[in-house]
Amino acid sequence: MEQQPVIPAGSEWTDKHIRDFCGSPVSRISDEWMLITCGNTADQKGLWNTMTASWGGLGVLWSKNVAFMFIRPTRFTFALANESQLFTLSFFDASYRRSLEICGAASGRDTDKAAQAGLKPIVFSDGSIAFQEAKEIIVCRKLYVHDFDPGQFLDPSIEGLYPVKDYHRMFIGEVLTLRVKEA
Ligand SMILES: Cc1cc2nc3c(=O)[nH]c(=O)nc-3n(C[C@H](O)[C@H](O)[C@H](O)COP(=O)(O)O)c2cc1C
Numbered sequence: 001m002e003q004q005p006v007i008p009a010g011s012e013w014t015d016k017h018i019r020d021f022c023g024s025p026v027s028r029i030s031d032e033w034m035l036i037t038c039g040n041t042a043d044q045k046g047l048w049n050t051m052t053a054s055w056g057g058l059g060v061l062w063s064k065n066v067a068f069m070f071i072r073p074t075r076f077t078f079a080l081a082n083e084s085q086l087f088t089l090s091f092f093d094a095s096y097r098r099s100l101e102i103c104g105a106a107s108g109r110d111t112d113k114a115a116q117a118g119l120k121p122i123v124f125s126d127g128s129i130a131f132q133e134a135k136e137i138i139v140c141r142k143l144y145v146h147d148f149d150p151g152q153f154l155d156p157s158i159e160g161l162y163p164v165k166d167y168h169r170m171f172i173g174e175v176l177t178l179r180v181k182e183a
Pocket of ligand 1: 033049050051052053054055056070071072074075076077078100101103104105106107108109
């Protein structure tokens with residue numbers, strides 16, 4: 001799948017501490033949604049992908065500030081998340097809701113959905129990939145992965161969320177920085 005080129009990030013981004021991420025993470029993730037982006041732009045193939053997520057979290061683990069994301073193995077993003085050392089979580093103004101709907105419905109397997117969604121991919125000097133149109137970007141380094149074991153579901157209703165048994169893989173990443181776009 002031919003993707004639009006990833007361009008170097010501009011100087012409008014400021015690195016901040018994750019403590020400066022405003023609002024309840026529950027409403028930020030569940031109501032606003034976010035784009036999970038991962039992949040590699042270091043080689044000429046430049047394979048990377050993005051997908052919408054509304055499940056995830058921010059917290060503290062192993063004395064580190066961490067972010068959690070959950071990806072079903074049926075997603076194209078899954079393989080790229082496994083191969084990448086870094087992933088980003090991008091947050092947008094409400095005016096980009098349609099872009100997030102597109103990235104949560106189309107697959108990077110067969111479409112350049114970021115282009116379709118009107119989003120320009122950018123790469124930072126640390127190799128992390130996100131979008132020029134984002135307002136905040138959380139950059140994470142993978143620390144741990146874990147596949148959900150249906151035998152451990154304590155509430156039987158959870159199994160109903162997996163009609164094709166594509167149980168999520170949980171990715172835990174150390175938050176390296178919060179990038180905020182200065183107006
Ligand atoms: C609001 C919303 C939230 C979503 N949250 C998740 C999620 O947390 N985990 C997941 O695996 N898929 C989630 N999805 C589904 C993926 O975004 C969707 O299947 C996407 O097309 C996968 O793209 P890909 O095949 O290019 O990876 C969500 C979709 C929407 C619209």
